[in-house]
Amino acid sequence: MARKALVRLIRNRRTCLDFSYDVNANFTIRLAQLFSCLNKSGEKNKKEVRGGIQCTVSADERNVCFDLLHPQVIFEQEGIFIHSSTESAEDQDSLTAGLLRILDKDGDILVEYKPMEDTVDPSNMLCAGKDSSSVMEWTQCTGDRGHRLVEHQLSYETEWDMLNTVSFKRKQSTSGEGWHCSLDRSKGAFSFNVGELKSIMVKTEGWSRLVFRLREDSGMPALHFHQGGSEAFLDALRRFVHLVQSPNDESCLIVSSQNKALSQSFENLLDDATFGLVQKFKNDPYTTTLGGFSKVTNYIFDAFRGPELLHQQRPAEEVADLLSEVIPGLEVNQQEEPGFEVITRIDLGPRPEVRRREPVSAEDWTEHMDIEGKVQNVSHLKELIFKGGLCHAVRKEAWKFLLGYFPWDSTRDERKSLQKRKTDEYFRMKLQWKSVSEEQERRNSRLRDYRSLIEKDVNRTDRTNKFYEGPDNPGLILLHDILMTYCMYDFDLGYVQGMSDLLSPILYVMENEVDTFWCFVSFMDQMHQNFEEQMQGMKTQLIQLGTLLQLLDLSFWNYLESQDSGYLYFCFRWLLIRFKRELSFQDVLRLWEVMWTGLPCQNFHLLVCCAILDSEKQKIVEENYGFNEILKHINELSMKLDIEEILLKAEAICWQIESCKVCICMSHFILFSIHLPPLLSGAGSRGQQSEQSTPDLPLPAHLLQFLWGNPKANSVHKNNEQNR
Amino acid sequence: MAAKSSLLKVILLGDGGVGKSSLMNRYVTNKFDAHLFHTIGVEFLNKDLEVDGHLVTMQIWDTAGQERFRSLRTPFYRGSDCCLLTFSVDDSQSFLNLANWKKEFIYYADVKEPESFPFVVLGNKVDVTERQVSTEDAQRWCRDNGNHPYYETSAKDATNVAAAFEEAVRRVLAVEERGEHLIPTDTVNLHRKPRSSATCC
Ligand SMILES: Nc1nc2c(ncn2[C@@H]2O[C@H](COP(=O)(O)OP(=O)(O)O)[C@@H](O)[C@H]2O)c(=O)[nH]1
Numbered sequence: 001m002a003r004k005a006l007v008r009l010i011r012n013r014r015t016c017l018d019f020s021y022d023v024n025a026n027f028t029i030r031l032a033q034l035f036s037c038l039n040k041s042g043e044k045n046k047k048e049v050r051g052g053i054q055c056t057v058s059a060d061e062r063n064v065c066f067d068l069l070h071p072q073v074i075f076e077q078e079g080i081f082i083h084s085s086t087e088s089a090e091d092q093d094s095l096t097a098g099l100l101r102i103l104d105k106d107g108d109i110l111v112e113y114k115p116m117e118d119t120v121d122p123s124n125m126l127c128a129g130k131d132s133s134s135v136m137e138w139t140q141c142t143g144d145r146g147h148r149l150v151e152h153q154l155s156y157e158t159e160w161d162m163l164n165t166v167s168f169k170r171k172q173s174t175s176g177e178g179w180h181c182s183l184d185r186s187k188g189a190f191s192f193n194v195g196e197l198k199s200i201m202v203k204t205e206g207w208s209r210l211v212f213r214l215r216e217d218s219g220m221p222a223l224h225f226h227q228g229g230s231e232a233f234l235d236a237l238r239r240f241v242h243l244v245q246s247p248n249d250e251s252c253l254i255v256s257s258q259n260k261a262l263s264q265s266f267e268n269l270l271d272d273a274t275f276g277l278v279q280k281f282k283n284d285p286y287t288t289t290l291g292g293f294s295k296v297t298n299y300i301f302d303a304f305r306g307p308e309l310l311h312q313q314r315p316a317e318e319v320a321d322l323l324s325e326v327i328p329g330l331e332v333n334q335q336e337e338p339g340f341e342v343i344t345r346i347d348l349g350p351r352p353e354v355r356r357r358e359p360v361s362a363e364d365w366t367e368h369m370d371i372e373g374k375v376q377n378v379s380h381l382k383e384l385i386f387k388g389g390l391c392h393a394v395r396k397e398a399w400k401f402l403l404g405y406f407p408w409d410s411t412r413d414e415r416k417s418l419q420k421r422k423t424d425e426y427f428r429m430k431l432q433w434k435s436v437s438e439e440q441e442r443r444n445s446r447l448r449d450y451r452s453l454i455e456k457d458v459n460r461t462d463r464t465n466k467f468y469e470g471p472d473n474p475g476l477i478l479l480h481d482i483l484m485t486y487c488m489y490d491f492d493l494g495y496v497q498g499m500s501d502l503l504s505p506i507l508y509v510m511e512n513e514v515d516t517f518w519c520f521v522s523f524m525d526q527m528h529q530n531f532e533e534q535m536q537g538m539k540t541q542l543i544q545l546g547t548l549l550q551l552l553d554l555s556f557w558n559y560l561e562s563q564d565s566g567y568l569y570f571c572f573r574w575l576l577i578r579f580k581r582e583l584s585f586q587d588v589l590r591l592w593e594v595m596w597t598g599l600p601c602q603n604f605h606l607l608v609c610c611a612i613l614d615s616e617k618q619k620i621v622e623e624n625y626g627f628n629e630i631l632k633h634i635n636e637l638s639m640k641l642d643i644e645e646i647l648l649k650a651e652a653i654c655w656q657i658e659s660c661k662v663c664i665c666m667s668h669f670i671l672f673s674i675h676l677p678p679l680l681s682g683a684g685s686r687g688q689q690s691e692q693s694t695p696d697l698p699l700p701a702h703l704l705q706f707l708w709g710n711p712k713a714n715s716v717h718k719n720n721e722q723n724r
Numbered sequence: 725m726a727a728k729s730s731l732l733k734v735i736l737l738g739d740g741g742v743g744k745s746s747l748m749n750r751y752v753t754n755k756f757d758a759h760l761f762h763t764i765g766v767e768f769l770n771k772d773l774e775v776d777g778h779l780v781t782m783q784i785w786d787t788a789g790q791e792r793f794r795s796l797r798t799p800f801y802r803g804s805d806c807c808l809l810t811f812s813v814d815d816s817q818s819f820l821n822l823a824n825w826k827k828e829f830i831y832y833a834d835v836k837e838p839e840s841f842p843f844v845v846l847g848n849k850v851d852v853t854e855r856q857v858s859t860e861d862a863q864r865w866c867r868d869n870g871n872h873p874y875y876e877t878s879a880k881d882a883t884n885v886a887a888a889f890e891e892a893v894r895r896v897l898a899v900e901e902r903g904e905h906l907i908p909t910d911t912v913n914l915h916r917k918p919r920s921s922a923t924c925c
């Protein structure tokens with residue numbers, strides 16, 4: 001009996017595509033391929049291709065497309081050119097760019113080349129309208145018979161955006177050559193079975209050029225690797241054919257015994273350590289759960305952007321142990337869609353108790369300084385700050401480090417000279433706008449607009465705070481001057497509303513124009529994307545927040561979606577200016593210094609969002625709030641929030657997810673065959689957040705990458721860079 | 725007789741700093757707060773009122789005016805019953821930008837018949853002595869651009885604020901009485917929920 005598994009792709013927090021595949025007799029084989037791909041060859045693959053799943057990430061990383069590949073893609077590279085006039089002619093070559101792949105189609109290894117026009121043909125794309133963040137592209141699947149299964153997946157018409165209905169139109173199949181060898185000369189597309197391959201000519205003149213010779217000479221066009229990659233391709237090919245240099249011609253690689261490698265990829269599996277794992281998967285619960293895994297996986301996948309492949313191998317016993325640990329936490333729902341298993345819940349386990357500490361006092365701070373004024377034991381200090389914040393007296397000094405204006409490893413003297421340099425630099429930039437005459441300004445609409453908005457906004461920033469109170473408050477002039485100077489520092493960005501909110505607490509703490517400016521510059525480095533033209537930072541954060549909410553409480557998430565609130569508009573102000581308007585001024589100071597430690601994970605502010613929503617969700621759902629009411633309710637939380645409570649909860653959520661990272665990783669691993677996560681015992685990791693900043697800890701970097709990405713990125717290191 | 729209270733969505737548009745938030749607050753809470761923050765994101769307030777015997781709940785939407793935030797505010801235009809185009813009489817640029825605001829609104833609100841859609845124009849801050857836009861210029865613009873009613877207001881001293889909002893309601897009711905549907909019924913109105921009927925004796 002054929003079982004079906006449902007794969008649900010979720011884009012922009014919307015279900016966008018469901019498709020099914022048969023969990024048939026070949027299932028074990030496919031899994032085996034997957035593991036084999038992982039263990040043996042992964043590093044040669046393009047990162048987007050993982051064990052039968054192609055994950056295409058657009059250049060801006062906004063659009064992710066998953067594709068179950070039958071055939072499986074072993075190698076893939078775009079930007080391979082053929083020169084369509086004769087190979088030797090240098091004149092008037094017209095270049096055609098194309099996609100080169102090695103495919104595994106049920107054990108047949110194929111080399112396939114397709115010109116790009118084919119792959120980007122609009123009729124082969126899923127397109128959505130206005131909102132560019134919701135465009136999804138299928139970058140493959142032209143009409144070949146071998147793509148039967150793919151065709152099946154794509155025959156869905158998917159409505160997936162509330163504004164746009166998109167549909168996929170499939171181009172009619174043109175070539176019916178089968179898989180031995182097909183060559184569509186007019187376009188330059190070809191494909192052949194590696195069994196047909198006789199030799200490869202490799203020429204390198206500036207770039208590499210490959211010409212395939214087949215047993216039946218069919219005159220393949222030369223492939224030009226203008227952007228490199230020929231070696232990677234040959235390496236991938238070497239797994240299936242044995243290439244030896246011709247004794248007569250060193251630019252010729254001859255295929256000696258192609259059969260050997262072909263069968264190897266399967267046979268090795270059986271004596272491989274992975275076999276034990278494959279056997280486990282055959283057991284029913286595992287098999288059935290597997291299809292469902294994909295859904296859980298997809299909750300996480302937005303988090304999974306731009307990963308670098310880290311390959312580690314783990315003994316199979318470990319893998320198996322991990323799996324059995326993981327699966328009991330998953331709940332499979334067979335009702336939702338008859339015949340399909342869909343995982344509806346991933347059990348995160350209990351939220352641990354966490355405690356906060358007293359703020360770091362002036363004594364604590366000085367204790368961490370050596371005689372030269374170098375900060376000692378920085379990670380411990382950061383931990384203290386994360387756990388308790390800073391006493392106000394320490395802030396003026398400590399914030400400069402936290403923000404990255406002062407390097408942590410600098411001496412007092414170094415900092416003095418840094419400040420001196422930075423003072424000169426500041427006043428140089430300040431003079432620039434100060435010396436613009438009225439007449440000049442009349443001809444500079446951008447400067448005029450910046451100035452006019454800054455003047456208006458400074459008058460509307462924290463005016464109830466004593467520090468900025470009353471008419472002609474000198475603080476307002478400083479805010480104005482610093483923002484104007486920032487326009488000179490970064491004229492492209494200029495002034496965007498919200499920036500005055502980020503500046504005001506810093507000036508309040510620093511009480512010094514120059515220091516404030518440079519601390520603000522550092523803070524803006526972190527926040528820059530929020531304010532850019534496309535507001536990419538905002539979009540990314542809203543997507544990441546959505547991922548977290550799905551993970552933490554799917555039913556609440558579903559509620560939000562049912563109220564058209566899945567875009568999380570209501571969190572916009574929170575994220576744009578880091579809760580500046582939501583908390584009392586003093587609480588903002590506390591939250592920001594805690595965030596700037598970079599502990600216990602990156603983007604801790606997203607967990608702060610989760611913590612606040614966690615406290616509000618009951619009310620929202622019980623009162624059956626609609627779109628408007630949710631927005632209003634969230635807006636009205638402003639100034640009613642308790643920072644310590646929020647920080648406690650956010651940290652607890654962090655450990656809760658962390659202890660379950662293995663589980664999340666595993667679900668990811670299975671379909672996307674990323675590297676295996678390190679074994680993390682759920683209890684052990686708690687309270688050991690310093691572990692996170694140990695650079696050599698093998699982290700599952702692809703998962704929830706925005707929380708636990710590159711450990712080195714945990715600190716606000718970015719800001720240190722700009723002081724060099 | 726029990727009368728249905730209907731929900732009217734009104735949106736305030738105009739350059740940053742012309743006084744949109746102050747107008748909304750003046751109208752809904754009858755207060756003027758000179759220390760008000762500039763708006764980040766999107767906010768709205770509700771106000772119940774009676775106009776010519778009709779009970780209505782006016783839902784007033786206020787947004788951030790800077791160009792950069794366009795993609796945030798425009799989704800909220802849909803389903804609006806009336807648009808209050810706002811400028812400040814002491815800022816000629818904000819007056820010149822009215823046309824852009826109108827265009828942006830019509831485009832994103834997906835207004836089917838812009839000619840009959842109710843706009844009301846507000847020239848705010850009339851309490852200020854250094855005017856840059858004369859009453860005549862403003863009236864001419866309103867006449868030439870679709871015969872929109874024009875109100876000179878001051879959120880600071882409350883001049884004409886209630887009158888302007890009430891005019892907005894009248895315009896909407898007038899359009900509805902003519903049996904026209906501003907929003908085609910086949911469009912899902914995401915941001916609008918039918919209000920449970922309030923009764924009045
Ligand atoms: N004199 C005067 N000032 C006003 C009036 N309305 C608003 N303001 C001020 O103009 C500035 C901008 O007002 P705000 O409501 O924030 O404008 P918005 O950006 O359009 O929402 C604030 O400093 C207000 O105090 C008014 O009627 N008269």
Ligand SMILES: [Mg+2]
Pocket residue numbers: 744745746761762763786787788
């Ligand atoms: Mg405002």
